[in-house]
Amino acid sequence: DTAVSQTPKYLVTQMGNDKSIKCEQNLGHDTMYWYKQDSKKFLKIMFSYNNKELIINETVPNRFSPKSPDKAHLNLHINSLELGDSAVYFCASRVAGGEQYFGPGTRLTVT
Amino acid sequence: KQEVTQIPAALSVPEGENLVLNCSFTDSAIYNLQWFRQDPGKGLTSLLLIQSSQREQTSGRLNASLDKSSGRSTLYIAASQPGDSATYLCAVRPQGSARQLTFGSGTQLTVLP
Numbered sequence: 001d002t003a004v005s006q007t008p009k010y011l012v013t014q015m016g017n018d019k020s021i022k023c024e025q026n027l028g029h030d031t032m033y034w035y036k037q038d039s040k041k042f043l044k045i046m047f048s049y050n051n052k053e054l055i056i057n058e059t060v061p062n063r064f065s066p067k068s069p070d071k072a073h074l075n076l077h078i079n080s081l082e083l084g085d086s087a088v089y090f091c092a093s094r095v096a097g098g099e100q101y102f103g104p105g106t107r108l109t110v111t
Numbered sequence: 112k113q114e115v116t117q118i119p120a121a122l123s124v125p126e127g128e129n130l131v132l133n134c135s136f137t138d139s140a141i142y143n144l145q146w147f148r149q150d151p152g153k154g155l156t157s158l159l160l161i162q163s164s165q166r167e168q169t170s171g172r173l174n175a176s177l178d179k180s181s182g183r184s185t186l187y188i189a190a191s192q193p194g195d196s197a198t199y200l201c202a203v204r205p206q207g208s209a210r211q212l213t214f215g216s217g218t219q220l221t222v223l224p
Binding site: 004033042045048055097100101102105 | 143145147149153154155156157160162198200202211212213214216217
């Protein structure tokens with residue numbers, strides 16, 4: 001009974017490809033996030049999405065685009081993948097004022 | 112801009128010891144602070160959430176304290192066990208409409224049997 005789930009768990013692809021990572025939460029939370037964890041294990045926010053309001057981190061390239069078909073899903077689409085995009089991507093969700101829950105992560109490797 | 116620092120970066124202790132992990136943040140205008148645990152190759156597990164109006168939170172062998180005015184939080188682990196070995200991350204949520212967590216770089220804890 002996973003609270004925040006992501007698919008796929010591992011993704012290996014070549015430079016220049018377009019790929020998507022899916023995220024679903026069954027907690028009824030209003031806010032969802034995407035984070036990137038680099039090779040040094042540092043977690044950085046990429047996007048947050050709250051009640052149809054998207055907040056974009058300005059340092060994220062516009063090749064990355066989040067898409068939220070409904071409140072329980074926030075998918076991440078990446079165009080023209082580059083070597084530097086290799087990282088672990090975490091989805092998270094929370095209710096206002098509450099704890100933040102993370103998904104298991106998607107390890108993206110761009111070759 | 113909020114900056115979160117965790118010291119030490121790595122810590123190794125024998126089983127049974129009590130230990131303290133430190134987290135400091137530069138902007139005291141926070142909404143809450145959350146401690147997480149991350150096991151290798153896994154996602155983050157929330158351990159404790161402290162609201163800005165609180166001084167501490169306890170869960171089992173874990174106790175987290177918050178001193179907002181000095182920009183510090185500590186995570187106390189009592190009677191450490193090998194299963195406590197993981198990376199511990201501190202994250203701060205600021206006041207205001209953005210309210211996105213800013214993470215520290217973590218403390219990698221190894222508890223030796």
